[in-house]
Amino acid sequence: MSKASKTAPKAAVGVRQSMAWIHGWLGLLAGWILFAMFLTGTASYFRPEITRWMQPEIELRPVSTATAASTAVAHLQKLAPDAEQWFISLPDARTTSTRVFIRDRPNPDPNAKPAPRRSELRLNPATGEALSARDTRGGEHFYRFHFQLQIPHPWGRWLAGLCAIAMLTAIISGVITHKRIFVDFFTLRWSKGQRSWLDAHNVSAVVALPFHAMITYTGLITLVAMYMPWPVVANYKDMSTFETAVFGAEPDAEATGRFAALTPVAPLIAQASRQWDGGSPATMVVRYPNDAAATISLFQNSKDRLNARGGSIVFSGVDGRQLSASPSPGPAAETAGVMLGLHMGNFAGPVLRWTYFLLGLAGTAMVGTGLVLWTVKRKRPNAAPFFGLRLAERLNVGAIACLPVGMAAYLLANRLLPVALPARADIEVSIMFWTWFGLAAVACLRPIRRAWTETLAIGAAAFLALPIVNALTTTRGFFTSLAKGDMLFPAFDLAMIATGALLAFASWRTATPSARPVRERAATRAPLQGAADAA
Amino acid sequence: MTARAVTAMIGGYAAAAGSVSLAARIAPMDRAEATIWAMILSFLVYAGFILWAFHEPRLARVAAVIWGVAIASIGCLWLLGPAL
Amino acid sequence: MQLEPALLSYAGLACLALTTTRLRRDIALRPLPPVGALQALAVAILAIAAWQAVHLFGPYQGPVAFIGMLAGAGLLLVLLLSRWPQAAILAAIGASVLAVLALTIAAAP
Known part of the structure; x- marks a missing residue:
């Protein structure tokens, strides 16, 4: 932003154009993985709670x-x-x-x-x-997935790091590109095709910009010893000498x-x-x-x-x-520790934790709307979409609409698989990926609009089924728990209902053509904004 | 385009790693602190190299600067050797 | 209850939203206060929100809480404004009343 405004007008256009180009392509290429990282990472703010929900046999009172x-x-x-x-x-x-x-x-x-x-x-x-208790990975699975991507070590972490640096450059280039973002701060117009997607992308990005920048940068810092060990190599004969100097x-x-x-x-x-x-x-x-x-x-x-x-x-x-x-940490060690803390949010009490969760959803929505915007922008009313565009559309359905279904399937599997099943924890995890990728593949057989509507509807049904399945398969259903004064299970149920409702709303939006004809009739009227992404 | 992308992603990483490590090696401050500051700031430097690599129209210049910084800083570090 | 900074942020941002040309044209609420007054009010409310955040969450977590809640409230406000602009503004009045109530209760001995 400041760079663009300080240079001469002609050069400024150049900067903005090149930054827009970088923003679009880096955002797209890293976007599908980033969407999954954001969504599962956001869920990880409730990692211990998810684990407790997934082992309903364990009910403990806190002790000193x-x-x-x-x-x-x-x-x-x-x-x-x-x-x-x-x-x-x-x-x-x-x-x-x-x-x-x-x-x-x-x-x-x-x-x-x-x-x-x-x-x-x-x-x-x-x-x-x-x-x-039943064997399960619990919330740990979402947490691990969000930086290891279920890819063998160390490649998953490297891929996640590559996506994170792409995210960082996309954030910087995005701020430089959109000179008007701070003017359009409060503007979100519905049912206007591409315009709406741009609004939604802007709003979810700009309003929570400090969070996005923070979470991306601090995410890189969490694995800095792996991604950027070279300053240590330059100064110390090995890693353990450095660790002793810093941590004792x-x-x-x-x-x-x-x-x-x-x-x-x-x-x-x-x-x-x-x-x-x-x-x-x-x-x-x-x-x-x-x-x-x-x-x-x-x-x-x-x-x-x-x-x-x-x-x-x-x-x-x-x-x-x-x-x-x-040893007591110096300013740099303190800064690094605070960055780590800001990313993980372990310091946060319930109110701040929910704030983190909400902003994580905003980040997910930013990535999701950006991905959809890329396709909507390139769609021409009377031309068949080119191959790359069709591919991007399908990957969007697969990432945005099918991942939540996979996550719901993981939770449903936890309740529906026999408790004593051997290798149960691994089966739960495979069910998540089979559901996710399987549904994404099946959705390719459907026309693109129908694919959005149907996958989102399946997601809504899966999340809405969770409280019912929980009540039928455990002794910790909504009302029983409420009567016992256990707030975790009812809160979990409510969160699942809210997620299901959001997906149902998104599904309904994709199914209903806009009453007002818009400039771009052919524009995919896919799930509007964060709604779809908030699983 | 491929050359530019490789220069940005791999060359940019090498240049960022080399330059922050060199700074951490020669900064007149506590070794551990200098090392950690370099690690913290490295991603900002890397992002800067990536953005500039795609912004600057002359590919030769991009390649010269990024690979030049990478080779020069890593060369200096190799000559200096670890401090501790 | 720790939500005061969020409620106040919502109210402050709603004041700022009311200074934009688009919303002043579209919204059915009349009479609208002048832009200058709304800006001053917004700054004052957001300053109280920041102070409340530091008061409730301490000097280190306070700024984090303020920025986070400001962003969260902003998202909610924009979503509501896009669908039900009048209700969104009325909710801001409700939010500030709630915040003042909470502050009064907290201040009571």
């Missing part, structure tokens, strides 16, 4: 962090007193169960086969007993082999909390439990703090003495 830590340690003492490390993820108000992971000591015999990796366990934080040294003493009883953990948590001004630990790592060299590390959680990188403290596991603590 110290209690949860003590019960987990007691359980692990019975299960694996000689482990190399215990990783304990402590519960909070949103993630209600304790998660533990055991790493066994390597077998001293070098020829022995390595012991199979133990899987993560879930514990009841009040009692320390292992919880059993990890305990590395070897086990002595002498037995020493593990110190109680509750006092350590109280001491850490005092040092963190009332903060509490999210993770506890016990190294060489019951050995004279045992250490207990506590890592601060990012609740209520913008900086997602909390401090860490290492205690002796024998007498509870503090051995070391992470």
